[in-house]
Amino acid sequence: MLSDDVFEQIKDFGNYYHLTDEQTLLIDKLILNEELKKWYKENGLCKECKQPKASYFWCQCKFQQNFKNWTSGNNEVDKFIQKTQLKAEYYKEILEWIEYDRFENVEYLAKGGFGTIYKAIWKDGFIEKWDSENNQWERRKNPIGHKNFPVALKCLHNSQDITSEFLREIGSHTMIVSNHVTQCYGITKDPESNNFMMVMSYAKEGSLRQHLNNRFNSMKWKSKLEILVDIAKGLDSIHEKGLIHRDFHCGNMLQNDGYTYITDLGLSQPANVLKSSQDEYKKVYGVLPYVAPEVLRGKEYTQESDIYAFGIIAYEVCTGLPPYHDIAHDEFLAISICQGLRPKSNYKIPQLILDKIEQCWNSDPLKRPKAQELRGLLRKLRNSYDDETNKQIEEAERINEKFTSTSLPYNGTYSFIYYKSSSSLHK
Structure with missing residues (x-):
């Protein structure tokens, strides 16, 4: 906090980048807190609360007063x-x-392992900036393509006793400013169950799995690469912040207006489970086909386990097939994955893409590529087809012509696993 004395000495200074050398030295001397100094340099002072503004578009005191x-x-x-x-x-x-x-x-949309999803219209819309003239928040009430403001409400089961650790996971959404990660606007409460609900951006085209069900047979390879680039961009944004998704699968990828978005960051566990108790019992939460073998063996989720799941998703996007669609999702599958089993089909994937997919699901986490590397490579493949890439894509399309309907409808919810790591998985 700036003292009144400090405020009085600097209140009449203009834009930070137009200060004299003497004024700059004084600022560095008076404002010792680096975060406050950053806010002052970027946003200036609030004359009302006498503090540096956290944003160019508002002062944090407007929130505090409310x-x-x-x-x-x-x-x-x-x-x-x-x-x-x-x-x-x-x-x-x-x-x-x-x-x-x-x-x-x-209205009800779907039910998952730890939450139920609803669609609703938010009467107010989200905050964009402070309207000084009318002394109120300016809100966006109708995003492009909508006459009103649709949102998704995720009701978190057993969240009456929501933990601070789980709240920090929700806060992960606010740390990531990306066009490929869904926005979380806030929290509300279901008046009937008293469960808390996350208020999220709504994707009118549904999940990536639904998109593949509806569009796969007409999708070109460039469209598939567009999807994978979007996902890689979002995952890179998550990893860049030092975060881990932990529940990466096609049901948590959303489609809207031609773009793919990642949702449910860090939400692959019940809202009332403490991390300490998870560590104690070594429980695994997630959708089995996408869970990395080291996690099935009881290791912690890491960014590398997200990359493994990306490889499974990429295979799903390329073939249209849900992973292990013809195998029971049980402990025997978990053991097989730990022993090296990976998805397979007769559908041809260009070798340049398949090589990266296989790197992603390597049994050794340290041999998997980083999200940034995936983002760069996939973007390069999408933007410029060289002779070799074109040759591989044409070959794949020729071979795949005999598959009139590769995509398998998957209209149910994803089955979550929830069990102690079996001793058989450690072998």
């Missing part, structure tokens, strides 16, 4: 939302507490 006007009924949730609001520098980093009555036309 804290007394709302509560989730849960102290941990309140503190979590307040903290994110005070540190938000960009509108995609803001989380709000949203009263349930601000939604209308709520």
Whole structure:
């Protein structure tokens, strides 16, 4: 916090980048906190609260003044939302507490392992900036392509006793400003079950799995590469922040207006499970075909285990087939994966792409490529087909012509596994 004395000495300074050398030295001397100094340099001072603004578009005091006007009924949730609001520098980093009555036309979409998804219309829309003239928040109420503001509500099962650790996972969404990771707008509560609900951006075309069901037979290789580039971009953004997704599968990839988005970052566990208890029992949460063999053996999830799942997803996008669609998803499959089993089909994949897929699902995590490397390679393949790439794609298309319907419909929910690591998996 800046003292009144410091504020008085610098309040009349202009834009930081037009300061004199003497003024710059004074700023460096007076503002010792590096975060406050960064905010001052980028956004200037708020004359109302006498502090550097966290954002060019608002001052954090506007959020703070409103804290007394709302509560989730849960102290941990309140503190979590307040903290994110005070540190938000960009509108995609803001989380709000949203009263349930601000939604209308709520309709059921799907049920997963740890949550139920609904679609709803948010009457208000999300915060973009502070409107100084009207002394209120300016909100976006109708995104492009919509007459109103549709959102997805993810009801988290057994979240009445939501943990602070799980809230930090929700906060991961606000850390990643990417066009290929879905935005989380805030938290609300289901008045009937008292479960908390995440308010997320809505994808009208559904999951990537649904997209493959509907479009695969007409998809060209460039379209498949577009999807993989989008996913690699999103995953690179996640890993760049030092985060791990932990639940990477086609059901957590969404399609909207020709783009692919990653959702449910870090949500592959019940909302009321403490990390310490997870470590104790070595339980595995996730969709079995996408879980890396080292995780099945009881190791921690890592960025490399995300890369393994990317390889499975890439194979699914290239062939249209859900992984291990003809095998029971049970402990025998888990053992087989640990022994080296990987998805296979007669569908031809260009060797340049297949080589990368096989690197991703290498049994040795250290031999898997990084997300940044995948992003660069796939973008290169998408943007410029050289003679060798064209030759491989043409060969694949010729061989695959005999497959009139490769994509297998998968209209159910993904089956989550939840068990202690079996001793047989450690062999």
